[in-house]
Amino acid sequence: MGYVEQGTGRDALFGRLETAETPEELQQLIELLRDHYSVDHIVYHWVNSNGDQYGCGTYPKAWVSRYLERGYLRIDPVVQGCYQRFHPVDWKRLDWSGKAARNFQRDAVEHGIGNQGYSIPIRGPNGQFAMFSLSSNCSDEDWDTFTEEHRRDLILVAHYFNQKALELEPGRKPEPSQALSPREVEALTLLGVGYSRAQAAETLSISEHTLRVYIESARFKLGAMNTTHAVARALSRGLIVI
């Protein structure tokens, strides 16, 4: 049983996925995965309102640009469905009843996306949200069999794609921030859960003035303009948890 690093078997593809180092390699791998699983398309992309984020896949260019131009992101039931769920979703179990959704679906089929689809939502730090989708043209039974058989693998592939994308994508620099003192953490946390300064001070059994000093200190360390900003920064840097 040879383990061929550059092969196209399941294990070889997984191994290459775990060691990929460039976006081009990921693009190549996504095409190999498409062939391996014999589906029409596979696509991995980030989702946010900016729209200009990372993505790779096998969708026709025409469809991708049409999708962006028309702002389909806002009406795509797949995106809506994935955003609200944790587990992978089969496209046919989504709500396609809206008029906009049906138009979108027709448009997608006309662009050769396929009538069947399966999407895995993925979430990372700082509110990152991405999707890994496969689509094809086949019967409901065949698609169910396929997704049932490869479910576990697909979750892993989606996971690795996101991991690589996070590693390779610039603009995600760790933003080295000065550590907060325990008291500062407590102060910001209490403010983050809705306490007023007076309440927070009472909870910590210190004077409100002292609490204020902590907040000011934390604000300075975090480079924040005001309390709200400081709490927001501490939250998004994982310094506090609410």
Next chain:
Amino acid sequence: MGYVEQGTGRDALFGRLETAETPEELQQLIELLRDHYSVDHIVYHWVNSNGDQYGCGTYPKAWVSRYLERGYLRIDPVVQGCYQRFHPVDWKRLDWSGKAARNFQRDAVEHGIGNQGYSIPIRGPNGQFAMFSLSSNCSDEDWDTFTEEHRRDLILVAHYFNQKALELEPGRKPEPSQALSPREVEALTLLGVGYSRAQAAETLSISEHTLRVYIESARFKLGAMNTTHAVARALSRGLIVI
């Protein structure tokens, strides 16, 4: 090759995990998984300051209650590390340099948690955050070999545990997390990046009063006590990104 539904082999455990229907079953499975992988402890739990959220695992009761009592959540480097990362983390690669962190570590070892650990961060909709951790007492080399060998399986197990927990936990219903309007999102986002109300209003080209209405509306929808609370909630539910 018999597929034994009630067995304790890898495939059997995975199958049971995918079909579990009660929290008790999950607790039983986590113990079987611990035996299967021959580690000291496995634990799956949600992370937020309420503390009273779902969790199951094999940690001694004494340690769990001590952890909660002392608010270790706020100083646990594993939590901090997982919160900022997407990929699984080996405990020994975290920052244990702080005094509080070292005390925590000593306390943990004294409670029999083990010197080695591996944690997988998991994120769900509405800002849900959970961790799946394994810990044991062994050499660095043995632990590296173990995690390297079972990495993929562990990611899947963590994924399934979270899926089941989300399905089984009733507490996710009462807070459907009413969606914010686009304007409300913009308003909270600007406040989150440090703008004052006046600046935010000017940026959005609306009157400060109108901006105020959005903030109040968002605060109401989020059940927040004040602006800072609203921004914090919106952030931790993934409604805004800064």
Next chain:
DNA sequence: TTTCCACTCCCCAAAAATAGCGGGGGATCC
């Protein structure tokens, strides 16, 4: 040992946020 830093406390004036009242136009869904 001295020099940091975290922690604690206090005053005051200015700025910001909150709370309440009122008004109107437009879209969409039932």
Next chain:
DNA sequence: GGATCCCCCGCTATTTTTGGGGAGTGGAAA
């Protein structure tokens, strides 16, 4: 066609937060 929601604007008043000072303790590091 009415209900509901989003989008915009006006006013006044009160409370809270903020930013600028200054001052003392203890412990840890250099």
